[in-house]
Amino acid sequence: MTISYNWLCDYLPVKPTPQELSTILTRIGLEVESLEQFEAVKGSFAGLVIGEVLTAEKHPNADKLRLTTVNIGAAEPLHIVCGAPNVAVGQKVVVAPIGATIYPVSGEPLTMKKAKIRGEESQGMICAEDEIGLGTSHDGIMVLDPSLVPGTPVSEVFKPAQDWIYEIGLTPNRMDAMSHIGVAKDVCAFLNNLEHTHKYQVQLPQFNGLVPAGTELPVSITIENTDGCPRYAGVSISGVTVGPSPEWLKTKLEAIGVRSINNIVDITNFVLHETGQPLHAFDYAALKGNAVVVKTLPQDTIFVTLDEKERKLDATDLMICNGAGEGMCIAGVFGGAHSGVTDATQNIFLESAFFNPGMIRTTSFRHGLRTDAATRFEKGVDISNVVFALERAANLIAELAGGKIASKVMDVYPAVKKKTEVETTFAYVRKLSGSNYSNDKIKNILVSLGFQILHETAEAIRLAVPFSKPDISLPADLVEEVMRIDGLDNIEIPSKVSISPALSAQPDPEKVKEKIADYLAGNGYNEIFTNSITNSKYYTDEVLATAVKMMNSLTVELDIMRPSMLESGLECIGYNLNRKNENLLFFEFGKTYVANNGKYFENNHLCLYITGQKTAETWMHKGSAVDFYFLKGYVINVLAQLGYRNLQWVETEGTGLTPSWEIKVKNQVVVTLGGVSSQKLKQFDIKQPVWFADFNWDKMLGLLQKSDNFYKEIPRFPAVRRDLALVLDKQVKFAAVEAAAKAVKSALLQEINLFDVFESEKLGANKKSYAVSFTFLDPQKTLTDKEIDSVMEKLVKNFQTQLQADIRK
Known part of the structure; x- marks a missing residue:
């Protein structure tokens, strides 16, 4: 909201300085975000004076220039070289002496300096109206009223308008302050409260009621x-x-x-x-x-x-x-x-x-x-x-x-509107505000703001709300009015604070979120916050069938609540790529929205978005791009931070990701991850691969155990590693190998790791070789070969029977 100081003062019974008024406005909740001077004419003719031309002679070295002497009320006249064709002895003119600055209608400001023009000294300038910003004419110098006195400031002659302009940061509920009279009402209420009086009233414009001169234009x-x-x-x-x-x-x-x-x-x-x-x-x-x-x-x-x-x-x-x-x-x-x-x-x-x-x-x-x-x-x-x-x-x-x-x-006016009525107690005002206002102060402030007292007792008061304050409907609204007019800075800060111990839910959702955010930020991720309202054109008709549509959209591009997190993240990635910021690691906590049979649901998510290079190109090695396995590593680490083990990996379709995988914990899908499809990338004009992981945050918190401490003693006995080379059909995934190994259900088997994949025609048609390591450990003793061999035999048997694997010797 923009407010003019001069205009506002038209309605005030007193006239504070612009700076004093700025302080008052901020104190009463009309925060002044900026205060700038307005000038109807740039510079307001500062330094310019009225002069009288005493002499005007031809310049000895230029046909179109004149040598003049001009009286500006100083001890000595000024010698000024003038190029105007209309300059003549006896004229009263506008003079810009040395040191004065003029602001032409077009062009840059010019500060007068002593100069020599064609060999003759010039101590200023006789001005045309366009040269001082007063008009557009450049036909000649301005010739003024002959009665003007030399040396008079030009600003006193033309009186250019000057003002101070306030930019006020209004909150959306303050309709009452969206006018100069509305702001003046608040200022008067502040002054009344300051002096414990009711004498300050807004000076409304005075005019006689409308008296028709005729009725020839009826409507x-x-x-x-x-x-x-x-x-x-x-x-x-x-x-x-x-x-x-x-x-x-x-x-x-x-x-x-x-x-x-x-x-x-x-x-x-x-x-x-x-x-x-x-x-x-x-x-x-x-x-x-x-x-x-x-x-x-x-x-x-x-x-x-x-x-x-x-x-x-x-x-x-x-x-x-x-x-x-x-x-x-x-x-x-x-x-x-x-x-x-x-x-x-x-x-x-x-x-x-x-x-x-x-x-x-x-x-x-x-x-x-x-x-x-x-x-x-x-x-x-x-x-x-x-x-x-x-x-x-x-x-x-x-x-x-x-x-x-x-x-x-x-x-x-068919049905005359009644004023809203609000009742409150004086004790409630004091309790909610934290300030010991007297009853009289509370009443004085509210009456000064235009509230009408309908009924009062020693403990309570009932008020009619002025029509200019449509946001007032609750007792708490009255408390806010009292607090801001008295000044929020007047509320004392107590020396003691009494609190009751509170137990937070376990696990604490905010602490869990902070832990994961710290982990990701510490590994180079940047957190993003994208708009929950998005564009329906990003989605298929099938998705839009259950989308939450905006009844009153801000723009045609923002018409639904997002049904998935991917698209708003891709907008952010596209924005960065267009500005040559190409190596991106983003994470976001956000919500998605869905409608089902007239009911609305919102779901919490954590999403990872990665694209570009994971290692920069140097003289020692080439750069390498992020890939599915780079994303997978962070996904597993995030789950590990929360104590999730025994993850189930399932390859899926229909998620819009290529490849697409789901991770399950206790048979519940907690993460979907994969590569963003080329069709989806094309929607956002993204020309490099993007990898995406979507954590169902609500399910993850529901599965999380109450303690997030996962500590155990470092083993005192050595681990033993054994390797196997398995020849399998090409379509067999490593997840199947892990499942077959875990089916042995040996407490000694601690870790399974794939460390090499080999494909060759020598292995046979449509075959590949997995080199897998198995780590064994007993925390109570040193393992013997016999114990390890026993488990290895069971593993080999499972691989052969379940996966039809051949063991390479």
């Missing part, structure tokens, strides 16, 4: 959809002259970054930023039947908006229509191309209304129209302010555009 107003529009007001104005706005109005708008368009539009923008109430002006000629109807139109009705785009309306989009049922404006969001004010407009109909916040937000996002009006209506404007803002704008139009009020003010 009938009908609200067909009262849920969408509880209140609608309007007035007709005749004989307006559409043209430029006066300088004061242009300056106020330009100071807060609003471009001046014409006097009618500028007035509606001015009142919007003054009161927080959006307005809309229609060309009266567009009101066929002299009628306004607030209603919805049939599904897919074509409507051309002010930006000349055709838009298909939804059956729930609220519209402002004329008597012929034709749409003139998307209510509260955007005007139409054929009903707005143009340079030829002579009569207007001015609208002020309250629209249903939910409907406005839905329509605004649906059509991608995020206007100033929509952002206010969607938060809930002050319904009691509708007519005041209308009359304020109508008076300004009559004053600045020469219009006459040509109808009575029409205010259609």
Whole structure:
């Protein structure tokens, strides 16, 4: 939210300095993110003075230059070389003496220095209007009022507007502070609290009520959809002259970054930023039947908006229509191309209304129209302010555009809204705030903010909430109002803190997550956080059938809750690859979402994404790319960190990964891993392999034992290794070898490791050789050959019978 210091001070009974006001705003919860000076004319003519030309003679070395002497009120006149054709003795002119800086309309600022021009000394510059940023003319120097006194600062003559502009970081609930008057109310409440008084009140703009000069432009107003529009007001104005706005109005708008368009539009923008109430002006000629109807139109009705785009309306989009049922404006969001004010407009109909916040937000996002009006209506404007803002704008139009009020003010308000009532106790305010506020202080702050006391006792108070604060509905909201107006920095920090011991669940999910995150970060992984809302185009119809769709999507690209983690991670990888960051190790804790028979579920995941090189290229060796086994190693290590042993590996299909494997613990799938398919990579324009592992974090936590300490004594007796070379069919996986070995169920067998794979026609058709090592250990004694041979015989027998393996000698 952008606030002008000068504009805000128009409504304050006192005028703090810009810095004091900045401190006040931050203390009351309107955090000032920046404070910058605004100048209507760059430099504000600093250092420039009025001069009087005493002499003007031809330059001896240049036909188009003149040698002048200029009186600027100093002891001696300045000698200035001037190239303007209109310079003459006796003129009052703008002079930039040595040391002054000018800011031309185009080009860089220029600081005056003593110079020699064609051999003659020049002690400054006589300026044209474009050279000082005052206009665009460069026909000659500016010739001013002859009554001006030499030496007078130019800033005192032209009085360029200066201001201080605040950027306030508003939280989304603070609709009441989205206007200058709204901010002024908070400042006055702060000052009242500071001095324990009620004397500081907002100085609202004063004007007489609207007195129609005639009734020649009547309009009938009908609200067909009262849920969408509880209140609608309007007035007709005749004989307006559409043209430029006066300088004061242009300056106020330009100071807060609003471009001046014409006097009618500028007035509606001015009142919007003054009161927080959006307005809309229609060309009266567009009101066929002299009628306004607030209603919805049939599904897919074509409507051309002010930006000349055709838009298909939804059956729930609220519209402002004329008597012929034709749409003139998307209510509260955007005007139409054929009903707005143009340079030829002579009569207007001015609208002020309250629209249903939910409907406005839905329509605004649906059509991608995020206007100033929509952002206010969607938060809930002050319904009691509708007519005041209308009359304020109508008076300004009559004053600045020469219009006459040509109808009575029409205010259609079928069901007058009641104020929200909230009750709280003084003890609750003190308890929740942590500050010992007196009853009088609490009441003083709330009354200063516009709350009305309906009933009070020594212990409790019941209040009516002003319509300008639609976010207030709970006692806790009242506590927040009291705390921020008194100043959050006034709450004392206690010297003692009393807490009760609490036992966390075992295993503690956050500690488990932190342990794994520390392990991965320590091994070179970077943690990423991607958006849970994603694009439906990434998924098949089968996946979308159970996806959670957004009813009110932010954009067309963000329309569903992600059904899988892979796609959002690939977006991140693609972003990095496009910026030449090609070796990536990412991990992410996140959620996926699914809908099933009207119920919604969310699942927690840990995902690993790897791509690029695992070792960099050096003079000693070539770089090597990451692969499935690189990913597999980290997956096994993560599981080992959590104490998982006896993993079951199952090759799968239909996961979108190539190859695709599942890891099971106690017959439950806890990890899916593999290579991302080329089709999926093509969706994200990724041209290098990506490997992906998806841990079902909920299942992993459910299977995790209560203690994550896995310690055992280092064996005192030596381990024994035996090797076997097994000749197998090519389709036999090493997992089958492991399964056959574990089927022996020997307590002595500690480890099985594949250390070589050999393929050759000498082994036979469609054959391969696995070289496998077996490690044996008895923690209680040294093993004998006889004990080891006994186990090896059982292993060989299993390999031969279960896998039809031949043992290479």
